[in-house]
Amino acid sequence: MCNESSHDKHAFRKSRRKVLKGLAAGIGALALPATNASASVWEAFFQKNFRELNKTELNQVLARLEGEYSKEYGKQVTVKATLPIEGVKYGYGLDLSRCIGCRRCVYGCVEENNQSREPEIQWIRVMQLDKEKGVDLSHAEHYYNPPEVPQEGKFYMPVQCQQCENPPCTKVCPVQATWKENDGIVVVDYNWCIGCRYCMAACPYSARHFNWAKGKLPKEEMNPDTHYLGNRPRPVGVVEKCTFCIQRTREQPGRYPACAEVCPVGARKFGNMLDPKSEIRYLIENKRVFIFKEDLNTQPKFFYFYAT
Amino acid sequence: MKNIWNFYKGTIAVTVRGSAAYYCWVAFLLALMVIGVITYIVQLNDGLIITNMRDQVSWGFYISNFTFLVGVAAAAVLLVIPAYVYHWKPIKEIALLGELLAISAIIMCLLFVTADLGRPDRFWHLIPFVGILNFPQSLLAWDVMVLNLYLTLNLVIAVYYLYNLYYKRVPNKNFMTPLLLLSIPAAISIHTVTAFLYNGLAARPFWNASILAPRFLASAFCSGPAFMILIFFLVRKYTRFKITDEAIQKIAELIAYAMFINLFLLGAEIFKEYYSDTVHLAPMQYLLQGLHGHNALVPWIWTAMIFNVTAFMIFLIPDTRRNNTALVFGCVLIFVGVYIEKGMGLVIPGFVPDVLHEIYEYVPSGMEMMIAIGIWATGLFVFTMLLRVAIPIMNGDFHVAEDGVGFQISDNLFFLRKSDREKDINGSDENATATSEGSDSA
Numbered sequence: 001m002c003n004e005s006s007h008d009k010h011a012f013r014k015s016r017r018k019v020l021k022g023l024a025a026g027i028g029a030l031a032l033p034a035t036n037a038s039a040s041v042w043e044a045f046f047q048k049n050f051r052e053l054n055k056t057e058l059n060q061v062l063a064r065l066e067g068e069y070s071k072e073y074g075k076q077v078t079v080k081a082t083l084p085i086e087g088v089k090y091g092y093g094l095d096l097s098r099c100i101g102c103r104r105c106v107y108g109c110v111e112e113n114n115q116s117r118e119p120e121i122q123w124i125r126v127m128q129l130d131k132e133k134g135v136d137l138s139h140a141e142h143y144y145n146p147p148e149v150p151q152e153g154k155f156y157m158p159v160q161c162q163q164c165e166n167p168p169c170t171k172v173c174p175v176q177a178t179w180k181e182n183d184g185i186v187v188v189d190y191n192w193c194i195g196c197r198y199c200m201a202a203c204p205y206s207a208r209h210f211n212w213a214k215g216k217l218p219k220e221e222m223n224p225d226t227h228y229l230g231n232r233p234r235p236v237g238v239v240e241k242c243t244f245c246i247q248r249t250r251e252q253p254g255r256y257p258a259c260a261e262v263c264p265v266g267a268r269k270f271g272n273m274l275d276p277k278s279e280i281r282y283l284i285e286n287k288r289v290f291i292f293k294e295d296l297n298t299q300p301k302f303f304y305f306y307a308t
Numbered sequence: 309m310k311n312i313w314n315f316y317k318g319t320i321a322v323t324v325r326g327s328a329a330y331y332c333w334v335a336f337l338l339a340l341m342v343i344g345v346i347t348y349i350v351q352l353n354d355g356l357i358i359t360n361m362r363d364q365v366s367w368g369f370y371i372s373n374f375t376f377l378v379g380v381a382a383a384a385v386l387l388v389i390p391a392y393v394y395h396w397k398p399i400k401e402i403a404l405l406g407e408l409l410a411i412s413a414i415i416m417c418l419l420f421v422t423a424d425l426g427r428p429d430r431f432w433h434l435i436p437f438v439g440i441l442n443f444p445q446s447l448l449a450w451d452v453m454v455l456n457l458y459l460t461l462n463l464v465i466a467v468y469y470l471y472n473l474y475y476k477r478v479p480n481k482n483f484m485t486p487l488l489l490l491s492i493p494a495a496i497s498i499h500t501v502t503a504f505l506y507n508g509l510a511a512r513p514f515w516n517a518s519i520l521a522p523r524f525l526a527s528a529f530c531s532g533p534a535f536m537i538l539i540f541f542l543v544r545k546y547t548r549f550k551i552t553d554e555a556i557q558k559i560a561e562l563i564a565y566a567m568f569i570n571l572f573l574l575g576a577e578i579f580k581e582y583y584s585d586t587v588h589l590a591p592m593q594y595l596l597q598g599l600h601g602h603n604a605l606v607p608w609i610w611t612a613m614i615f616n617v618t619a620f621m622i623f624l625i626p627d628t629r630r631n632n633t634a635l636v637f638g639c640v641l642i643f644v645g646v647y648i649e650k651g652m653g654l655v656i657p658g659f660v661p662d663v664l665h666e667i668y669e670y671v672p673s674g675m676e677m678m679i680a681i682g683i684w685a686t687g688l689f690v691f692t693m694l695l696r697v698a699i700p701i702m703n704g705d706f707h708v709a710e711d712g713v714g715f716q717i718s719d720n721l722f723f724l725r726k727s728d729r730e731k732d733i734n735g736s737d738e739n740a741t742a743t744s745e746g747s748d749s750a
Contacts, residue, residue, distance in 0.1 A: 045429065049440055119357065125664060137665035138587060159664060168511060174448035175433040176440045194433055195356075195426015198448050200366040204511035206664045210366060210426065213357035236355045237426025296510045 040064055049176065050081075050189040050228065061191075062228065069226070069233060073217075077224040079232050082250040084183035090244050090301065091184075091280040092260075093269035093289075094158060097306045100265055101126055101149040101156030108262030109160075112245060113231040114223050116215020123242040124160040124259060125206060131155050135292075160259070161186060161207035161242035162292060162300030169199035169208060178239070184273075184301050185244050187229035193238040200239060204293050208241045244270070273301065283307075314708070315474055318715030319697045322706050326696070327721040329546075337689040344682010347675050348423065356426055359676040364668035365659040367424070369676045372651035373683070374420040376531070378502045379524065379650060381413035381458065383532015385495040386562055392488045398555035404469060404702065405543070406536055407462045408694040410495070413532075414459040416687035423679050447505040454501050458494045461487055466698070473701050474715075475708050499524050512658045513588035517580075523573045524650070529566035531646035533559050534619075534639040541636055546723050549699045553632075560635055563642065564623035571620060574649075590665070591657035602669045605656060608648050615645030696722055 043064055047053075053061060062079045069077035106124045115121040128144040129135065131153050140157075150156065167186050170178045177192040178199055200208045214236040226232040227247035234240050245257035249270070255261070260268040271280035280303075283289065287305040326334075351358050361368040387406035390396045422428055433439035434452055443449040465487050472479040503521035510516050537556055544551045581592040593599050598606050622628045622638035629635060661667045672680075700706035705719035 049433075052440075127664065138590065138661075140665055142664070142666045168509070172446050172448065172509075174442050174446045174452065175430075176442045177433070192430070192433060193427065194430045196421075196424070196448060197366040197426070198446070198505075200363065201506075201658070202509050202511055204663050206363070206662055206666075209363050211355070212359075212362065213355040235427075239426075 040068065044191065047191050049192045051176075051179070065228070065232065069224075072233070073219045073222045073224070075219070075222070075224050077222075077226060077232075079226050079228055080247060081228045082246075084181050084185075085250060085252065085254075087272075087274055089184045089273045090163065090249060091271060091273035091284070092163070092244065092257075092302045093280050093283045094302065094304050095267040095269070095307045096155060096157060096304055097308045098265045098267035099126075099156045099158060100267075101128055101144070101151075101154070102264065104262045104264060105158060105259035105268065108258045109242070111221065112223055112248075112258035113242075114217055114226065114233050115240075116211065116213075116217060116234070117221070118216040119213055121209045121211070121215065121240070123207070123209065123240075124158050126156055126158045128154050129157055157304070158259075159205055159207070159292065160302070161244075162205050162298065162302040163242075163244060165299035165301060166297055168202040168204065168296070168298060172198045172202045174198065181229075183250070185229075185246055186241070187243055187246065188239055188241060189229065190232070190234050190238045190240065195237040195239065197239065204296050204298060208239050210239050211236050311475065312471075314713060314715070315471055318474065318706070318708075318717075321715060322700060322717050322719075323693050323696050325717065325720050325722070327723045327725070329723040329725070330696075330721070333723065334689070334692060337685045337692065340685035341682050341689060344679050344685060347678040347682065350675065351423070351679065352428070356424075358673060360670055360673040361676075362668055362670075364662040364666055365656065365670040367655055367659070368670055369652070369672035369680055370420045370424040372655045373680055374417050374424070375502060375654060376647050376651040377413045377417045377420065377687075378455075378498055379528030379646070380532045380535055381410045381417065382495040382499040382525070382528045383536070384410035384462070385492050386529055386533050386559065387536065388488055388492060388495075390558065392485065393492075396558070398552045399558060401702075402540065402551055402555055404466060404698060405539065405695070407466045407491075408698060409532070409536060409539065409691060410462045411459065411466065411694065412687045412691035414455055414462070414498075415690055416683055417455060418459075419683045419686060420680070423683065447501060447508055450501045451498075451505055454494065454498045458491070458498050461491045461494055465491065466694075470698055470701050474706070496525065499528055506654075506658065509658075511663050512591075514591035514658045515654075517577060519573055519577055523570065523577070526566050526570035526573055527646050527650050530563050530570055530616075530619075530642050531650070533563050533566075534642040534646075537563075537639045538636065538643070541632070543695070543699065547695075547699050548703050548705065548719060548724065556635070557630065560623055560629050560638075563639075564620065564629070567616065567620040567623060567642065571616065590661050594660050594667075595653060595657040599661065600667060602660070602667050604669050604671055605653060609653050612645040612648035612653060615641040616649065619645060 043060075047061060048057065058081055062081060065079045066077055069079065103126050106122050106126060109115070109123050110117075110121075113123065115123065125142065127137070127140040127142055128151070129140055133139050135157065144151075163184055163186055165180075165184065167180055170180055170186060174196060175192060175194055177194065178186065178188045180186050195210070197210055200210060211234050215234060217233060222233070223231060225247055227243070227250070230243045230246035245255075245259075248255035249257060256270050260270045269279050269283055271278035273280055273284070275281065283305055284303055287307055289303045289305040291300045291303060359368060384406035387399055387403040391400040391403035422431070425431070434441055434449075436443070441449045441452065443453065465484065469479050469484065500521050503524040506512070506515035507518070507520045508516075537559055540551045540556055543549050578592065578596070581589050590599060594602065595605050595609050597603070619638040619641040622634050622641075628638070656670055660669065697706070699722070700717065700719040703719065706715065706717050708714070709716045
């Protein structure tokens with residue numbers, strides 16, 4: 001992905017960028033107060049798209065970010081750029097017959113993925129629906145708040161990024177700041193996104209979220225184990241989304257996504273769809289499975305099913 | 309090169325001269341621009357949180373204005389086609405004003421898009437070869453291309469034409485005509501591409517209707533020319549420029565046709581949604597009736613409907629169309645009507661209810677409006693400056709001096725009062741005596 005050949009292919013871009021760099025540095029020197037004009041501001045400004053970085057450049061970027069985050073959050077923060085694992089395509093299963101709507105997944109996700117606490121960003125939305133009406137969104141309750149769940153006659157449907165095989169969001173991005181990785185995870189380069197929010201208009205699942213302000217994340221709540229394309233702290237003005245906990249699932253041995261791990265009723269299943277012996281494959285082959293908004297041909301890798 | 313520099317100096321000289329009314333107008337615009345800039349600085353500091361946009365409604369007032377203004381810009385072709393394809397003289401004399409309006413409108417479009425960006429500092433990512441423009445996949449990339457192409461075309465045509473008139477030369481037809489002809493498909497394409505930008509999103513049923521692009525074009529051919537007619541009336545009332553009733557009538561007639569098509573397409577869309585009565589009806593219901601008690605857009609859209617229908621009647625009936633007061637009234641109705649219908653009325657229902665059927669009712673924030681007003685003021689400022697240069701040139705009041713170096717300006721007021729105009733007409737031309745000349749030494 002970030003090998004030497006791709007670097008050479010874009011060599012011409014580099015030279016042009018040097019020109020631009022000189023120009024902008026000249027203008028910038030006038031515009032920015034001297035104290036702010038530190039090297040790292042300019043390094044961040046001229047950073048290439050993640051997929052165009054070669055190994056050295058990538059390491060420089062990761063080191064710079066680690067330095068910035070460690071300073072900001074007062075602890076040792078690691079920023080990984082772990083590559084997809086060969087022969088792996090992630091799939092997610094959600095058992096609607098088990099989900100009780102407790103929203104532990106919502107908050108587990110927030111803790112793991114360093115979402116902004118103020119303004120509040122959540123990657124998972126759980127809707128309360130009527131059993132009588134089934135998956136009819138026009139009756140969905142988004143902010144249900146009963147004394148206890150599950151409520152009689154209701155069922156609960158969590159929605160997060162469906163990691164589409166045919167993602168409408170990546171197609172519309174004007175600068176290729178978002179794409180589908182080889183393991184099927186749709187990611188965003190937070191340092192390349194220009195914040196036009198076209199992807200948010202294109203997503204049929206409301207899975208993309210925007211940093212309307214610089215997110216507030218208390219130091220003590222910050223998770224220091226981060227991935228460049230995943231849960232590292234996000235700058236203001238960019239779009240973010242669920243990455244199936246890329247910082248956990250790409251490890252070897254891998255860990256479950258935080259939402260699957262935290263679920264108290266085992267409604268959430270996760271695994272490698274290319275592995276015939278995986279749990280997710282068993283579910284897809286043996287349970288009554290449906291995908292959300294099938295008619296849009298987004299081909300989600302997020303499967304809802306009824307186990308009981 | 310020297311000539312270009314002298315021309316440029318002349319244009320600067322002419323724009324700083326004018327009557328008290330002209331100064332007041334320009335000062336007013338500059339004040340609004342300053343307010344806009346200050347508010348934008350706040351937005352740069354705090355982020356787009358100062359707007360009322362949120363994840364559910366992720367585009368709002370900025371993009372609504374952008375969409376409307378693309379239409380205004382595209383409508384210049386309605387002057388170019390009769391002028392340069394059919395060589396109709398009365399419009400040929402004023403077609404340039406349409407191009408100047410297109411330039412100003414596109415500038416506003418680009419400013420609105422920039423105001424909407426979360427990271428304007430990464431604007432360079434959009435520049436081909438320097439950044440990565442996702443062409444041809446992203447319709448937004450297409451839009452960036454065609455908008456800039458259209459802006460360049462109009463700038464080149466207008467500047468080339470005026471430059472030659474200034475030096476009392478005949479513009480080279482072999483250069484102008486191909487560009488003018490190219491500007492016709494370019495105008496249609498900026499509009500089509502902007503429509504496709506919405507149209508291509510299957511997630512948003514309100515936009516995902518193939519009628520959208522034709523509807524866009526039809527409404528653009530109403531709003532743009534309506535604005536043009538208003539400008540024509542102002543220009544011929546307050547400056548020395550003459551515009552015939554004949555030309556205005558022709559444009560009014562074209563507006564009547566366009567408005568008919570616009571209303572027809574709108575009706576077709578409303579029929580389809582209501583009769584088929586699927587879940588995709590919800591956004592249309594939100595727009596026209598309100599949904600689950602949320603009805604922020606309802607009074608607006610019905611105002612727009614009434615305005616559009618009334619204006620259509622005014623333009624359709626020859627007696628009212630030929631009455632200039634009624635005509636101006638109709639133009640104002642169309643401009644406001646289309647602004648609502650194709651601005652907020654088009655963008656917001658795409659997001660309400662959102663894809664998970666949550667309803668977040670969006671109303672632009674005060675700061676959002678101030679930035680928008682600042683951008684409109686910038687556009688009007690650009691347009692005023694362009695007219696300030698173009699109108700005296702076309703009247704022969706601003707041209708190169710006898711020595712071929714300096715400039716001669718015989719229109720020192722630009723905005724005339726009624727008494728000035730009468731003097732103008734009576735021939736006791738006081739302004740001519742106040743002719744000023746500039747040269748390299750001056």
